[in-house]
Amino acid sequence: MQPIRTVSIIGTGSYVPEKVLTNQDLEHVVETSDEWIYSRTGMRERHIAADDQAASDLGVEAAKKALADAGIGAEEIDLIIVATLSPDMFFPSTACFVQDKIGAKNAFCYDLGAACSGFLYALDAAKNQIASGAIETALVIGSEKMSTFIDWEDRGTCILFGDGAGAAVLRAGGEGRGIMDAVMGSDGSLADLLWTPGGGSRNPMTHEMLDQKQQYLKMEGRDVFKHAVVRMGDAVLEALEKNGISADDVNCFIPHQANVRIIDAISKRLGVADRMYCNVEKYANTSSAALAIALDEAVKDGTITKGDLVVLTVFGGGFTWGANVLEWGK
Numbered sequence: 001m002q003p004i005r006t007v008s009i010i011g012t013g014s015y016v017p018e019k020v021l022t023n024q025d026l027e028h029v030v031e032t033s034d035e036w037i038y039s040r041t042g043m044r045e046r047h048i049a050a051d052d053q054a055a056s057d058l059g060v061e062a063a064k065k066a067l068a069d070a071g072i073g074a075e076e077i078d079l080i081i082v083a084t085l086s087p088d089m090f091f092p093s094t095a096c097f098v099q100d101k102i103g104a105k106n107a108f109c110y111d112l113g114a115a116c117s118g119f120l121y122a123l124d125a126a127k128n129q130i131a132s133g134a135i136e137t138a139l140v141i142g143s144e145k146m147s148t149f150i151d152w153e154d155r156g157t158c159i160l161f162g163d164g165a166g167a168a169v170l171r172a173g174g175e176g177r178g179i180m181d182a183v184m185g186s187d188g189s190l191a192d193l194l195w196t197p198g199g200g201s202r203n204p205m206t207h208e209m210l211d212q213k214q215q216y217l218k219m220e221g222r223d224v225f226k227h228a229v230v231r232m233g234d235a236v237l238e239a240l241e242k243n244g245i246s247a248d249d250v251n252c253f254i255p256h257q258a259n260v261r262i263i264d265a266i267s268k269r270l271g272v273a274d275r276m277y278c279n280v281e282k283y284a285n286t287s288s289a290a291l292a293i294a295l296d297e298a299v300k301d302g303t304i305t306k307g308d309l310v311v312l313t314v315f316g317g318g319f320t321w322g323a324n325v326l327e328w329g330k
């Protein structure tokens with residue numbers, strides 16, 4: 001399906017909290033080592049939000065930078081989507097809190113739940129709203145305070161995640177092809193390999209549930225790893241084909257930042273190691289924020305420049321996955 005109107009990203013921004021938690025720090029939290037974490041994941045450190053910072057606060061910081069980068073005012077935004085699995089509250093949406101804090105009084109707002117795939121899903125949803133002519137300008141945010149939902153006694157998961165947020169401003173028009181078609185998929189039959197089973201309507205917030213630590217993220221790491229490699233690799237190939245682009249033409253691939261070994265495996269399969277972007281060393285896995293932060297960094301550090309073809313790909317709980325292609329017009 002070709003979009004009716006071109007949709008471009010006209011600004012990006014990202015934010016990570018001040019506090020840094022290194023692998024050495026984690027050696028005092030659980031039985032682990034810098035050597036194990038770095039060799040198995042490529043991570044060196046992650047950022048952890050302050051007690052008084054919620055997902056909306058992180059998102060607001062990223063959003064302000066994205067708006068400044070785009071050179072537009074908050075009142076020009078028609079739609080705010082926040083992708084998050086660590087919302088401020090069950091309701092109202094984190095997007096509504098962001099709206100209030102940045103003064104985007106003309107926007108309608110909602111959260112999108114696709115776990116680590118959320119930012120790409122939200123980009124696609126916003127792009128389609130703009131392409132159809134329904135709206136002109138959207139703010140898409142991936143924001144996570146993962147540290148709240150992590151069991152800090154489980155070394156299999158607590159070393160993997162960090163807090164942070166990234167944002168992009170989308171608008172109709174722009175040079176080049178802008179955001180092209182996405183390929184997305186889900187497999188709910190594998191939900192229990194990566195989930196937070198407690199706290200919702202299935203397993204409500206009771207003392208018993210809390211004692212069983214069901215409010216924390218659970219993951220079968222090896223299974224998730226294998227699916228992530230296959231699904232992201234397949235999605236990239238499918239997205240390239242759908243948009244009539246060859247991997248050789250792509251200037252930069254930005255995958256979900258969950259593990260450098262996952263990224264390396266995809267690079268090898270696609271033969272694109274020289275163009276694969278990775279910043280997992282600095283931030284660990286920030287779930288839906290990871291792609292957004294990496295995109296912002298790749299633009300700001302000059303990896304992505306005007307006219308470049310960029311491929312984004314994600315994988316997360318659900319399972320959910322996807323890939324899209326964009327031509328950088330800024």
Ligand code: UT7
Pocket residue numbers: 031032033036037040041116155156157159160220221222223224225228258259262285287315316317
């Ligand atoms: O964002 C959503 C997507 N998430 C992901 O994509 C994560 C995917 N999974 C992974 O990245 C990897 O599976 C992990 C990094 C989570 C784990 O790496 P692995 O190479 O799959 O290790 P493993 O789970 O097979 O564990 C190997 C060993 C085990 O010990 P035994 O059974 O061999 O004696 C673990 O108990 O490493 C042990 N281990 C640790 N040792 C030191 C597990 N966690 C740790 C730790 N420090 N933090």
